[in-house]
Amino acid sequence: MSDAFYMRWREMNRTEIVRVENLKKYFPVEKSFLEKLLTRTRGFIRAVDDITFSVLRGEVFTLAGESGCGKTTTGKIILGLVPPTSGRVFFRDREITNLKPEELRLLRRRMQIIFQDPYASFNPRMKIGDAIGHPLEIHGLASGLEKRKKVLSMLERVGLTPPEQFIELYPHQLSGGQRQRAAIARSLILNPEFIVADEPVSMIDVSLRTTIIDLMLDLKRELQLTYLFITHDLAVAKYISDRVAIMYLGKIVEMGEKEEIFSNPLHPYTQALLSAIPVPNPDRKRRIIELKGEVPSAIRIPMGCRFHPRCPFAEEACQKEEPELTVVSASHLVACHLAKGSEHA
Amino acid sequence: MEKQLLAVEGLTVEYWARRGRVRAVDSVSFTLDRAETLGVVGESGSGKSTLGLSLIRLIPPPGRIIGGHLWLEGTDLLKLREEEMRNVRGRKIAFVFQDPMTSLNPVKKIGEHFVELIRTHEPKTGREEALRRAEKLLNDVGIQSERINDYPHQLSGGMRQRVMIALSIALNPSIVIADEPTTALDVIVQAKILDLLKNVQNVYAMALILITHDLSIALERCNKILVMYAGQMVEYASVENIYNKPQHPYTRGLLKSIPNIELAEQKLEAIPGSPPDLLNPPRGCRFWPRCPSSIGKCREREPQPVETEPGHFVRCFLHEVAGNESN
Amino acid sequence: MTRLEVKRSMLASIVPGLASLGKKGLAGWLVVIGTLIVVSIVFMTLIAPWITPYDPSTRGINVGRPLTPPNPQFPFGTNDLGQDMLSRTIAGGSVMLQVAVLSVIICIIIGVPLGLFSSYVGGMLDRTTCLVMDSVYAFPGLILAIAIAATLGRGVVNMALSIAVVYVPSYFRVIRSQVLSIKETPYVEAAKSIGAKNRTILFKYILPNVVPSIVVVATVNFADAILTAAGLTFIGLGVEVDIPDWGWDLANGRRLLPSGVWWVITFPGIFIILLALGFTLVGEGLSELLNPKLAER
Structure with a gap:
């Protein structure tokens, strides 16, 4: 089977689980009383600024970018934790933006989240066993002995053994890695299909990261999960993802199969980002692509291509017209005037 | 040596x-x-x-x-x-900390940080001279010398860390x-x-x-x-x-x-x-x-x-x- | 179980608890000492009917010559009505303690739910409640209490009510600031994402984490309520003359002090200060012990 054919075959046989269309989230800027009196106009932080993508069943789709690029907000909008300003989110072809609270509650059984900070994502006054079993109770799925049995088997599944011991502990009695395992257990106890993992390993010690990532990948295979993985760490993204979307200032600038993004990055921002990642090899002297300045504020996003003030290759067109995310190959999209140009050449 | x-x-x-x-x-x-x-x-x-x-x-x-x-x-x-x-x-021996925001005094201008540091160790140095040295140091770390009159919160995280590096090399330490x-x-x-x-x-x-x-x-x-x-x-x-x-x-x-x-x-x-x-x-x-x-x-x-x-x-x-x- | 046995088992459970508190450093000791002071004064007040040498009420008038200075028969002296000051001091805490307990209960019943709901819901409700609470808070406490007590009239319940009005805003503010920060924590977000209802989030995730602050405010509230109650009685808005009360004795003693009668004001005064001090120590100690950041160690 040729590569191209395989790709098409896979595309045809894989169904979308989540689709995001023209999603926007603008947060109003908090102003002081005096400013409110003096100015009429209201500033907005354009955290997420018109993004469209879909996540396929059974894949790991990664949203990657620097802090403040809107990746976490996107994840929370999909889960209904933050209402979008505009745009639509579909879960298995059913629109889930603006659901009624009761419908949203039911949806929670099918999509879950793992948070970044394993220290803060547990109620300090609730035992681990109660916290993990709580979702079952809330949804009336199990209680008493049955709940206990489910919690025990889930704890065992995420590697917190002996589970009888962990069930009685309070969060502060667990190490960071153990807490993140417990958080994974809590997110899986309702048997969801779709998991948003928001930087699940960035606060975990280096020597433990791999175990957490491998656990997540094992569980994915075993329970047929789909992950939306959010990270700032492209090295981790490369290890775990099937497809990657790179975000810059609220927009997706490049998206595609992992191999495409990492071996043939087309957007200058992706190239710079990749070149800046430290490589664990003292013999390898790499060339870092220099970007001018730093990420501008999301309140005053530059005109035209939002990356042009920092782009080493910016041309006149870049200042005027905002590039659209366009297909450059079957599994690769990029939002850059120059990348398109090079495609024609 | x-x-x-x-x-x-x-x-x-x-x-x-x-x-x-x-x-x-x-x-x-x-x-x-x-x-x-x-x-x-x-x-x-x-x-x-x-x-x-x-x-x-x-x-x-x-x-x-x-x-x-x-x-x-x-x-x-x-x-x-x-x-x-x-x-x-x-x-x-100079020290650069992880969080540049908490190691800079928020109510003091960037230049004053240099003046204080330099004059603590070299009491004979005048204020003007210390500020001139600060401008040169900031230039060395890639910050425009006008920034000397800014407060720490007016700088981005990366720039604050540059200021910290400039401060650390101000007295020409060996480590x-x-x-x-x-x-x-x-x-x-x-x-x-x-x-x-x-x-x-x-x-x-x-x-x-x-x-x-x-x-x-x-x-x-x-x-x-x-x-x-x-x-x-x-x-x-x-x-x-x-x-x-x-x-x-x-x-x-x-x-x-x-x-x-x-x-x-x-x-x-x-x-x-x-x-x-x-x-x-x-x-x-x-x-x-x-x-x-x-x-x-x-x-x-x-x-x-x-x-x-x-x-x-x-x-x-x-x-x-x-x-x-x-x- | 007889009453004595109950007391004994309670003691047995309290004493080791206190002893282990002592191991937690200075803060632990503050709590231990404060609790000991408060418990002994409460105990003294409870058993007063059996241990007072003379009747401290109006029926005990002229048990000795009026204004006798302290002597072996009347160790604390007598007042201008010839009542035994030792007996009055032993029994005089009862009104104050009742007022304090009642006012704290009223405050918790009103302040805690108000703080929880208002700050959790937010929006207009929160703004309005805040405005009302802040305007009450801005008022000088004692003056407000006096005004309310004067309107409501004498009596333990009315005193407690007037003190409660002054203290509800403290509970409200402390709880509100806590809820506002807890509301934003990942574990509340996690609760939302597992589909927990607002009620569940409030009572299972937020309230348990606010309780330590409530306890601290309540102990401080106790100490202040004691002093305010003393103040109200002092200016005659307290209880009937018939009931022995430190506040009343304080007012009476102040009148007598210029003529060199120091003992009528001194002994009740010491006990008011001791009781308030006891509660303050407990509050200070607890606020340090229950601070979650310190508890992590």
Whole structure:
């Protein structure tokens, strides 16, 4: 089977689980009383600024970018934790933006989240066993002995053994890695299909990261999960993802199969980002692509291509017209005037 | 001029916690040559930050240096009086902290930070001259000199860290200790700051001690690496040796567990278990519960660092035979 | 179980608890000492009917010559009505303690739910409640209490009510600031994401984490309520003359002080200060012990 054919075959046989269309989230800027009196106009932080993508069943789709690029907000909008300003989110072809609270509650059984900070994502006054079993109770799925049995088997599944011991502990009695395992257990106890993992390993010690990532990948295979993985760490993204979307200032600038993004990055921002990642090899002297300045504020996003003030290759067109995310190959999209140009050449 | 700048011998730091004594740094020894870069690598709680602070004798209470020597150009810093030590800080050894926001005074202009620092150590310098020097220093780290009148909150995270670096080199120290200088920053800014550190290090001919949890950064930026685990130095060698022939199982585990963006397919291997509670460390070697190649005596006795080849130290029984077994 | 046995088992459970508190450093000791002071004064007040040498009420008038200075028969002296000051001091805490307990209960019943709901719901409700609470808070406490007590009239319940009005805003503010920060924590977000209803989030995730602050405010509230109650009685808005009360004795003693009668004001005064001090120590100690950041160690 040729590569191209395989790709098409896979595309045809894989169904979308989540689709995001023209999603926007603008947060109003908090102003002081005096400013409110003096100015009429209201500033907005354009955290997420018109993004469209879909996540396929059974894949790991990664949203990657620097802090403040809107990746976490996107994840929370999909889960209904933050209402979008505009745009639509579909879960298995059913629109889930603006659901009624009761419908949203039911949806929670099918999509879950793992948070970044394993220290803060547990109620300090609730035992681990109660916290993990709580979702079952809330949804009336199990209680008493049955709940206990489910919690025990889930704890065992995420590697917190002996589970009888962990069930009685309070969060502060667990190490960071153990807490993140417990958080994974809590997110899986309702048997969801779709998991948003928001930087699940960035606060975990280096020597433990791999175990957490491998656990997540094992569980994915075993329970047929789909992950939306959010990270700032492209090295981790490369290890775990099937497809990657790179975000810059609220927009997706490049998206595609992992191999495409990492071996043939087309957007200058992706190239710079990749070149800046430290490589664990003292013999390898790499060339870092220099970007001018730093990420501008999301309140005053530059005109035209939002990356042009920092782009080493910016041309006149870049200042005027905002590039659209366009297909450059079957599994690769990029939002850059120059990348398109090079495609024609 | 002698090549060796700093020699640390058996440095030991203890904390008195409510539940008992914690040996945060346990008899660490290393040397630092002029213009050299040493990477101190370890996870949270490995004692790497405490080690950094103890080099300038700024361990917050209830911590205390309880033993060892800190030879800086022939003087033992641990024998100095506090006033003499104050003269060493900033002038001989400067420190760059992880979070530049909390280490700059928010109500003081950038220029004033320089004036205060310079005039504390050189009382004869006038205000104007100090400000002029500040402008030059800021230029050296890539900040326009007009920024001298800004307040810290008007600068971005990356620029604040540049200011911290400018401050650290203001008195032309021979050693700069940078404790996780880029952990709070995004990867592009991180690369720029690390480049900048390398640059000023060359221009000002300083030695740099880079404390980091990220082995990739240390491998990329340092000449020598000291790997810390549970308060102890487990391996200390040139960067080439650490990368090509790591000897301690922990170093090997770390190398296998970090993703490398340049490799096409990579199978990461995890180190099982988690770091020990320092209040209650395991008997014997502190790493044996997680070690894939531990042997009987690892659980009984604590291995001592041995030099397996010139400049390559490892604290592991598996390599004791190769070194000189003195005890 | 007889009453004595109950007391004994309670003691048995309290004493080791206190002893272990002592191991937690200075803050632990503050709590231990404060609790000991408060418990002994409460105990003294409870058993007063059996241990007072003379009747401390109006029926005990002229048990001795009026204004006798302290002597072996009347160790604390007598007042201008010839009542035994020792007996009055032993029994005089009862009104104050009742007022304090009642006012704290009223405050918790009103302040805690108000703070929880208002800050959790937010928006207009929160703004309005805040405005009302802040305007009450801005008023000088004692003056407000006096005004309310004067309107409501004498009596334990009315005193408690007037003190409660002054203290509800303290509960409200402390709880509100806590809820506002807890509301934003990942674990509340996690609760939302598992589909927990607002009620569940409030009572299972937020309230348990606010309780330590409520306890601290309540102890401080106790101490202040004692002093305010003393103040109200002092200016004659307290209880009937018939009931022995430190506040009443304080007012009476102040009148007598210029003529060199120091003992009528001194002994009740010492006990008011002791009781308030006891509660303050407990509050200070607890606020340090229950601070979650410190508890992590």
